Amino acid sequence: MPTAAGAPTPAQLSAIAALVESARPVSDELGGRFAEHGRELALVGGPVRDALLGRPSHDIDLTTDAVPQRVLELVDGWADSVWTVGIDFGTVGVRKKNLQLEITTYRSESYSPKSRKPDVAYGTDIEGDLLRRDFTVNAMAVRLPAGEFVDPFGGLADLRAGVLRTPGKPEDSFSDDPLRIMRAVRFAAQLGFDLAPEVADAARDMAERLTIVSAERVRDELTKLMLSPDPRRGLGLMVDLGIAPYVLPELPKLRLEIDEHHRHKDVYEHSLTVLDQAIELEHARGHEPDLVLRLAALLHDIGKPKTRAFEGAGRVTFHHHEVVGASMSRKRLTALRFPKDVVSDVSSLVALHLRFHGYGKGEWTDSAVRRYARDAGPLLERLHILTRADCTTRNRRKAAALARSYDDIERRIAALAEQEELDRIRPDLDGNEIQEILGLKPGPEIGKAYRYLLELRLENGPMEKEAATEALRAWAAEHLSS
Structure with a gap:
């Protein structure tokens, strides 16, 4: 349950209720289905955060104590379609009518020092699952079908303060998944939040760990940062915290040394x-x-x-x-x-x-x-x-x-x-016409003639076909004579 400092306001309680309502039939039908079989199901992460911020969200992310094989059994006969691309990481994808959702088993994941892929272990309770999440503002959940708000790490208080903090030690969080260093600066740009001092220090000290993360995952975070409302904020943090050398090393190099004799912008x-x-x-x-x-x-x-x-x-x-x-x-x-x-x-x-x-x-x-x-x-x-x-x-x-x-x-x-x-813009004569006028077969000479006519068109604007033909023949007599 949330701490007193993180108790939702009436408006935020309404936002949570609206989130549950928007997720129907997931909240009632699927939540009830899991409960009947003694399994937990909860909305989690970004959708909960965005609802509390009053931001639109098109994702439905769910977490459960059911292992993936059990999830497949529970959605069988309910889901319109199922996909298992992420099942090795504990995630089952489901479509119901116009809703697309991902159901992920409670888990913890970590990177070995040289691995580019995380090792995944399943958990048994929602607090343990929320503890392994990147930031407290993403470590809030809403149990289904009851609609109970779960916030064991003060995410709501951090949301109000506009601060990015990790549920546990930031060093542990960034060691588990170094990409979270990039996620920190991305969320700063996306949400306009500040990094808690200990998060900023850990990001600075551990930035080199980004080298074990795949380029594709780093690219995806950089893309989200660049498309955020304030990319400058995130980019500035990347440079100031020493993250940029491992992502965009050219960016900090733009800080050219300037002396009093050689001034420039x-x-x-x-x-x-x-x-x-x-x-x-x-x-x-x-x-x-x-x-x-x-x-x-x-x-x-x-x-x-x-x-x-x-x-x-x-x-x-x-x-x-x-x-x-x-x-x-x-x-x-x-x-x-x-x-x-x-x-x-x-x-x-x-x-x-x-x-x-x-x-x-x-x-x-x-x-x-x-x-x-x-x-x-x-x-x-x-x-x-x-x-x-x-x-x-x-x-x-x-x-x-x-x-x-x-x-x-x-x-x-x-x-x-x-x-x-x-x-x-194209030349006034096409390739076939050039071949016919000059009596040539396809080859380099036709390409040269085409480029000449294109330059002529750019220089003079459109020409009548007769004038273009005359110009082509004159050019050919000078440049293509045997």
């Missing part, structure tokens, strides 16, 4: 500010949280440490840092096992993020604007946001001038797109 703080501003623009433009955009905003300048050079009069340069940064982004995200399309899109945005700075006050020709849009392709809207977010100058006049210039380029792109469907 703090790249680390600049990158976090760009991320903040990209998120603001993401919201302002009506977009959902975008992992690709947010990763690109965070990583857009990671090539600067490798390209920094000192020149005369205290000048610092970072020539080609976008090229180097694109390569570094690809390497890091690949190592973290991000999907290939995410890796490709983020590295492309990093490579493109400086392109706009040649625009000046609108000196680009229409062909240059077309190339800008063509090179961005489906990433154009993200590039718009990233480029705007990359302006962190405190000089209001300069910031306003950059904003006007980018307003202008967006206007021109929209106008050109309306005129000629810019996102589907």
